[in-house]
Amino acid sequence: MQYVFRVGDPVIFVVSKVSPHPGRRAKHLHPAPAGETYSYQVEKFWTVIEVRSDGHVVLLTRRGKQHDVEIDDPRLRPARWWERWIYRERFPDRHAIPEFAGSSTE
DSSP, X not given: OOOOOOTTOEEEXXXXXXXXXXXXXXXXXXXXXXXXXXXXXXXXXXXXXXEOTTSEXXXXXXXXXXXXXXXXXXXEEEOOHHHHHHTTTTSOOGGGSHHHHTOOOO
């Protein structure tokens, strides 16, 4: 299923990682055969800052980095209403997005 994203939408992107010490937000942990490292997934809470006509979206991280991702990437999904509420502090500030910088709805 392909979603329609708009600028300002909060999204969740699942990143696969490998480390000897997974963090507390790690999910789906799998030890390596030798048992020295773990592979796992971490959910990243990002915001859409641009929707491109070529089927890509540009996502903003909390630290200001930008990622260009295909809209139909299976690791990308819109945040559910309860995730937007519970994890609201993890999403980048909407006012960091130029389109919303001048608006004050709060």
